[in-house]
Amino acid sequence: MSLSVLIELLMVLVIAVVSVSAGIYIWVSLLNQPEIIDEPRSLQIPNLNQDLLIGLFENYLASDPPDGFCLAGLSGSNDHGPLWLWRKERWQELSVKFKDERWVVKASGVACEGVETWQVNDVTGYIQYQGSSRIIK
Numbered sequence: 001m002s003l004s005v006l007i008e009l010l011m012v013l014v015i016a017v018v019s020v021s022a023g024i025y026i027w028v029s030l031l032n033q034p035e036i037i038d039e040p041r042s043l044q045i046p047n048l049n050q051d052l053l054i055g056l057f058e059n060y061l062a063s064d065p066p067d068g069f070c071l072a073g074l075s076g077s078n079d080h081g082p083l084w085l086w087r088k089e090r091w092q093e094l095s096v097k098f099k100d101e102r103w104v105v106k107a108s109g110v111a112c113e114g115v116e117t118w119q120v121n122d123v124t125g126y127i128q129y130q131g132s133s134r135i136i137k
Contacts (some may be wrong), residue, residue: 046098046122053103054091056120060127067129070112098122 061068072090095106103120114134120127
């Protein structure tokens with residue numbers, strides 16, 4: 001064999017060994033990487049607090065909505081219609097939860113039709129009645 005053939009063969013072997021070594025190095029480094037875990041979304045911080053929500057519901061009830069009986073209770077009536085009795089203590093009896101930029105307020109009791117639900121948009125403060133759990137027969 002000529003010397004040039006041996007040099008070419010040696011160069012091919014060196015290149016092959018370097019390529020295989022680089023491939024093994026990359027493979028091993030990928031195996032040893034820490035597992036990437038998607039972090040949960042950061043907890044949403046609501047814009048509204050309890051006092052602001054109570055104020056929104058006070059204004060909502062002042063508009064005399066048909067679904068207001070459950071929230072406030074009826075104190076009586078006069079020539080102009082029902083008199084709403086909004087008691088701030090009633091707020092402590094409600095289920096109030098924050099999820100996905102919305103407040104969900106649930107109420108039940110004597111003046112309610114089963115469990116009644118309202119949603120409050122945390123950004124706009126818009127209150128929307130969602131309905132009741134009462135089954136109509």
